[in-house]
Amino acid sequence: MSSLGELRSLTVSRRRSGARSPKPRARDNITGYLFLAPWLIGLVVFTIGPMVASLVLSFTHYDLLTPPRWAGFGNIVRMAQDERLWHSFGITVLYVVVSVPLQLILALALALVLDRGMRGLSFYRSVFYLPSLMGGSVAIAILWRQVFGKDGLVNGFLAVFGIDGPGWISHPDFALWTLVLLHVWTFGSPMVIFLAGLRQIPEMYHEAAAVDGAGKVRRFFSITFPLLTPIIFFNLVLQMIFAFQSFTQAYIVSGGTGGPSDSTLFYTLYLYQNAFTAPIDMGYASTMAWFLLLVIAGFTGINFWLSRYWVFYDD
Structure with a gap:
């Protein structure tokens, strides 16, 4: 019985120590996002950003020399x-x-x-x-x-x-x-x-x-x-x-x-x-x-x- 009690206490202590440390899956996700960061930055800066800017400019008159003028449709x-x-x-x-x-x-x-x-x-x-x-x-x-x-x-x-x-x-x-x-x-x-x-x-x-x-x-x-x-x-x-x-x-x-x-x-x-x-x-x-x-x-x-x-x- 004493050995069974010791096993239970050891399991509880491991669970508690695991709760205080970062989860392995969370650490893996952070590592993955860090490796993806250059691609994500490039996607936002060179693809999504220009697309949004182009969509906004499509409702304006813009000659590259003066500020865009709103044209609506x-x-x-x-x-x-x-x-x-x-x-x-x-x-x-x-x-x-x-x-x-x-x-x-x-x-x-x-x-x-x-x-x-x-x-x-x-x-x-x-x-x-x-x-x-x-x-x-x-x-x-x-x-x-x-x-x-x-x-x-x-x-x-x-x-x-x-x-x-x-x-x-x-x-x-x-x-x-x-x-x-x-x-x-x-x-x-x-x-x-x-x-x-x-x-x-x-x-x-x-x-x-x-x-x-x-x-x-x-x-x-x-x-x-x-x-x-x-x-x-x-x-x-x-x-x-x-x-x-x-x-x-x-x-x-x-x-x-x-x-x-x-x-x-x-x-x-x-x-x-x-x-x-x-x-x-x-x-x-x-x-x-x-x-x-x-x-x-x-x-x-x-x-x-x-x-x-x-x-x-x-x-």
Whole structure:
């Protein structure tokens, strides 16, 4: 009995001493927040803070030189009446609707080829991924301008066959399509993701279908494509968001004007012109930025709503 009493008293004393000391979980939480502090500070200073400031400025007129002047919903009314804004919005939507599906089709086709287990797979995968690393750079945009210029490589090739090609980037009927081609060319990132998805499809499904007499086309549409739809959906949403934010290509190729005849005036380029070229109105540009955010969120929401009809998850 005495030993039992001593055990109880020892347990009580340990509980009391534990109550006086900081809990291990609390200490772990403090340590975790200390490690997260640099990221949290960066989030507040460089993301949340500028977003709040942009939201406030969207209700003002601000030329960066004088204090902001309250405008209320004046910028929204101005947007509704700005024909050039809606022209740039239409150009951007056309660019997204055309370039993104073409890019994903090319990326999936090359991923299917690389999935055959060919020799030098790592080399080809790296080579095909390079355009994605450099596609949004200034250097590639300048190169693209030289390739499709009046005396560029494309017209030099056509001249061999006696064809006098136009200045592709200076012609309003062709300028936008050169940028679409540039976006399609940066297929490396979705291709690598498609390749990873193809590697996750069990081979036994294809073997069973082949035993039943299904050909390659039938196996693709009955097995590969349905099981790959989550990856397709992921790439679709991601590349759509990137395409809406395209800026460098249009700025460099058009010289910052959006020409010829505003045929490459992307929404982001027109936003930049309002924010940093005369007459400067950072308030109006902020309103445009928030409108773009709502548009991207709307398109993303539509994609998620439609995904229930064509995206299949392997349970």
